[in-house]
Amino acid sequence: RKEVEQDPGPFNVPEGATVAFNCTYSNSASQSFFWYRQDCRKEPKLLMSVYSSGNEDGRFTAQLNRASQYISLLIRDSKLSDSATYLCVVRRVARTGNQFYFGTGTSLTVIP
Amino acid sequence: NAGVTQTPKFQVLKTGQSMTLQCAQDMNHNSMYWYRQDPGMGLRLIYYSASEGTTDKGEVPNGYNVSRLNKREFSLRLESAAPSQTSVYFCASSEAPGLASSSGANVLTFGAGSRLTVL
Numbered sequence: 001r002k003e004v005e006q007d008p009g010p011f012n013v014p015e016g017a018t019v020a021f022n023c024t025y026s027n028s029a030s031q032s033f034f035w036y037r038q039d040c041r042k043e044p045k046l047l048m049s050v051y052s053s054g055n056e057d058g059r060f061t062a063q064l065n066r067a068s069q070y071i072s073l074l075i076r077d078s079k080l081s082d083s084a085t086y087l088c089v090v091r092r093v094a095r096t097g098n099q100f101y102f103g104t105g106t107s108l109t110v111i112p
Numbered sequence: 113n114a115g116v117t118q119t120p121k122f123q124v125l126k127t128g129q130s131m132t133l134q135c136a137q138d139m140n141h142n143s144m145y146w147y148r149q150d151p152g153m154g155l156r157l158i159y160y161s162a163s164e165g166t167t168d169k170g171e172v173p174n175g176y177n178v179s180r181l182n183k184r185e186f187s188l189r190l191e192s193a194a195p196s197q198t199s200v201y202f203c204a205s206s207e208a209p210g211l212a213s214s215s216g217a218n219v220l221t222f223g224a225g226s227r228l229t230v231l
Contacts, residue, residue, distance in 0.1 A: 043222035097143050097162030100220050104154035
């Protein structure tokens with residue numbers, strides 16, 4: 001079973017729409033959770049960390065459910081510039097230090 | 113603040129040639145990583161270095177070697193390139209667990225990537 005699983009999409013939504021991405025992780029010892037954004041032919045960049053209490057950054061809201069081992073990202077009022085691939089990332093501490101596990105990414109295209 | 117710098121950005125090799133990808137970070141991070149990214153496969157860990165002087169295999173280490181030259185630099189070497197190593201390679205760094213000043217600091221910062229084609 002993969003460490004992190006997410007729906008690959010693609011999600012094609014009109015501007016202004018609300019879209020939600022989901023992710024599950026398999027290891028309950030995971031300690032930190034993130035959403036990264038990756039534009040075409042670029043490196044992944046941190047979008048936001050995800051906290052148990054839920055957190056919001058402008059139009060973006062992230063939720064974590066540790067009991068269900070489930071992470072979500074909600075994007076409200078989608079903009080053309082939100083078109084990218086969104087990676088769910090989980091951190092766990094191993095004997096040799098931080099280990100990061102990635103979903104395969106969910107592709108979002110926002111259509112005019 | 114340059115963050116993570118990797119070179120070269122692009123490289124074309126013939127089967128059997130060797131090359132080294134260079135990576136340097138200026139964030140004083142202890143841990144450094146090499147990943148490869150292929151369509152439909154996501155990011156896969158090749159090797160990592162939890163701290164200066166240590167290296168460990170990741171998920172897909174075969175055909176690669178690494179050197180943690182000092183705290184800043186972590187290089188990835190392909191001794192005899194194969195077409196299956198055609199990929200985009202990302203170097204990344206993070207602080208070691210327990211050393212991050214806040215819970216949000218245990219994040220992974222990536223270099224811009226190196227696109228390698230092996231013919």
